[in-house]
Amino acid sequence: MMVTIDLRSRVPIYEQIKNQILELILLGVLKPHDQLPSIRALALDLKLNVNTVKRAFQDLEAAGVTYTLPGRGSFIAENALENNQLKGKALQEIRDAVLSGRANGIEKDEILALVESIYQDEK
Amino acid sequence: MMVTIDLRSRVPIYEQIKNQILELILLGVLKPHDQLPSIRALALDLKLNVNTVKRAFQDLEAAGVTYTLPGRGSFIAENALENNQLKGKALQEIRDAVLSGRANGIEKDEILALVESIYQDEK
Amino acid sequence: MMVTIDLRSRVPIYEQIKNQILELILLGVLKPHDQLPSIRALALDLKLNVNTVKRAFQDLEAAGVTYTLPGRGSFIAENALENNQLKGKALQEIRDAVLSGRANGIEKDEILALVESIYQDEK
Amino acid sequence: MMVTIDLRSRVPIYEQIKNQILELILLGVLKPHDQLPSIRALALDLKLNVNTVKRAFQDLEAAGVTYTLPGRGSFIAENALENNQLKGKALQEIRDAVLSGRANGIEKDEILALVESIYQDEK
DNA sequence: GTGGTCTAGACCACA
DNA sequence: GTGGTCTAGACCACT
Numbered sequence: 001m002m003v004t005i006d007l008r009s010r011v012p013i014y015e016q017i018k019n020q021i022l023e024l025i026l027l028g029v030l031k032p033h034d035q036l037p038s039i040r041a042l043a044l045d046l047k048l049n050v051n052t053v054k055r056a057f058q059d060l061e062a063a064g065v066t067y068t069l070p071g072r073g074s075f076i077a078e079n080a081l082e083n084n085q086l087k088g089k090a091l092q093e094i095r096d097a098v099l100s101g102r103a104n105g106i107e108k109d110e111i112l113a114l115v116e117s118i119y120q121d122e123k
Numbered sequence: 124m125m126v127t128i129d130l131r132s133r134v135p136i137y138e139q140i141k142n143q144i145l146e147l148i149l150l151g152v153l154k155p156h157d158q159l160p161s162i163r164a165l166a167l168d169l170k171l172n173v174n175t176v177k178r179a180f181q182d183l184e185a186a187g188v189t190y191t192l193p194g195r196g197s198f199i200a201e202n203a204l205e206n207n208q209l210k211g212k213a214l215q216e217i218r219d220a221v222l223s224g225r226a227n228g229i230e231k232d233e234i235l236a237l238v239e240s241i242y243q244d245e246k
Numbered sequence: 247m248m249v250t251i252d253l254r255s256r257v258p259i260y261e262q263i264k265n266q267i268l269e270l271i272l273l274g275v276l277k278p279h280d281q282l283p284s285i286r287a288l289a290l291d292l293k294l295n296v297n298t299v300k301r302a303f304q305d306l307e308a309a310g311v312t313y314t315l316p317g318r319g320s321f322i323a324e325n326a327l328e329n330n331q332l333k334g335k336a337l338q339e340i341r342d343a344v345l346s347g348r349a350n351g352i353e354k355d356e357i358l359a360l361v362e363s364i365y366q367d368e369k
Numbered sequence: 370m371m372v373t374i375d376l377r378s379r380v381p382i383y384e385q386i387k388n389q390i391l392e393l394i395l396l397g398v399l400k401p402h403d404q405l406p407s408i409r410a411l412a413l414d415l416k417l418n419v420n421t422v423k424r425a426f427q428d429l430e431a432a433g434v435t436y437t438l439p440g441r442g443s444f445i446a447e448n449a450l451e452n453n454q455l456k457g458k459a460l461q462e463i464r465d466a467v468l469s470g471r472a473n474g475i476e477k478d479e480i481l482a483l484v485e486s487i488y489q490d491e492k
Numbered sequence: 493g494t495g496g497t498c499t500a501g502a503c504c505a506c507a
Numbered sequence: 508g509t510g511g512t513c514t515a516g517a518c519c520a521c522t
Contacts, residue, residue, distance in 0.1 A: 172500070437496095
């Protein structure tokens with residue numbers, strides 16, 4: 001699993017895990033019914049607490065991105081990205097951040113440029 | 124003072140206060156050396172605890188946006204917006220939110236449109 | 247009375263008044279039994295609240311620097327500077343400030359230079 | 370953690386904590402990325418309220434001396450002392466205190482000796 | 493366990 | 508009246 005964590009980020013670790021798995025699906029690296037690594041294996045690999053990884057997996061399942069077969073493991077859902085119910089929350093976060101940025105005097109063009117650069121990165 | 128609070132927002136109340144005061148400065152409603160409402164008056168007005176409002180004012184002062192004369196009140200600093208040391212943090216928040224949005228399958232154009240609409244609002 | 251107040255300073259206004267009167271005595275401008283301006287006149291002159299000036303005068307009298315004849319006014323005491331019981335407190339304030347400066351990485355020489363420059367100013 | 374508090378000092382408790390942590394960094398006892406004690410543990414240890422300790426840590430973080438990972442703890446920043454934005458304020462406090470001391474008839478040499486003795490203490 | 497937010501309320505210093 | 512400090516304690520998010 002190509003997942004890297006930045007412990008110094010203010011973004012919760014479980015969010016980083018979720019985001020990176022979603023990115024891998026988006027990029028086609030992970031396909032429907034592919035098996036995810038076990039929670040314990042990933043926690044060991046990333047040197048994280050099992051609970052932290054568990055929380056990420058729980059969220060993904062709750063959002064309809066993955067499904068779990070008890071005793072077998074977690075797998076990518078059929079229509080993972082279409083199911084994803086996390087989009088709304090993500091959009092709201094962007095709205096909040098942009099509003100805060102505007103209040104702090106950040107120019108519109110500054111943000112537009114930032115968005116462009118982010119979407120250029122690894123597409 | 125035209126400050127409105129959304130108690131149900133995930134954005135901390137004191138951040139909402141900070142942002143709204145910054146907006147008022149940006150819009151020219153509040154000018155250097157203008158006096159802000161007293162923390163007690165604002166707390167009463169917004170039905171908040173004094174400490175919550177105080178936290179907002181403390182942050183603004185630490186950021187160089189306002190200055191406080193104990194026993195007299197808080198005032199807008201001479202170069203409030205130039206001093207503002209909160210911009211960097213705000214930009215970082217936008218970056219994080221956009222990255223998270225991208226991971227969740229939000230299209231670039233969707234974000235660009237959102238940014239445009241936010242900046243059209245009251246500028 | 248040549249007293250000037252800096253409303254923007256973190257030093258309490260009544261302390262500024264006390265300090266300036268003490269300086270005037272130190273410089274010989276005010277001599278024993280000279281009459282100080284009335285509290286009201288000074289408050290009017292400096293555009294301050296009467297209570298603020300009153301507090302300064304009270305402190306000076308309590309410290310043995312001045313004496314008051316009810317209905318007549320306040321006067322410089324015979325041995326104003328020798329009597330002054332405020333020295334100890336002032337020394338303690340310097341100690342605290344220097345300790346704090348040391349903690350914040352200010353070099354000894356920096357402070358020594360500052361002290362020299364202050365004592366050169368108007369002596 | 371070797372932190373001692375003087376409850377009877379006019380220096381706010383949270384300032385005492387800030388100063389002592391800064392001293393520990395200055396002395397090399399605390400190094401970049403070292404973890405500070407938890408605010409709860411320190412509060413318990415010093416018999417203080419959690420919020421008082423929190424205020425100290427908040428200030429240190431705002432000044433760029435520490436960084437905080439929610440849920441994990443607070444740590445010394447990479448360039449803690451270089452970042453420290455509190456130096457200016459500390460210098461201003463010394464200036465004010467010395468001016469006040471001069472007004473109260475404290476001799477220059479008295480202050481110079483005091484500064485020397487303070488810097489001899491534990492350097 | 494960690495820190496983050498918020499409330500309620502006391503007491504003090506200053507204007 | 509103003510802001511500043513401190514306490515006690517609740518509730519939440521994250522590890």
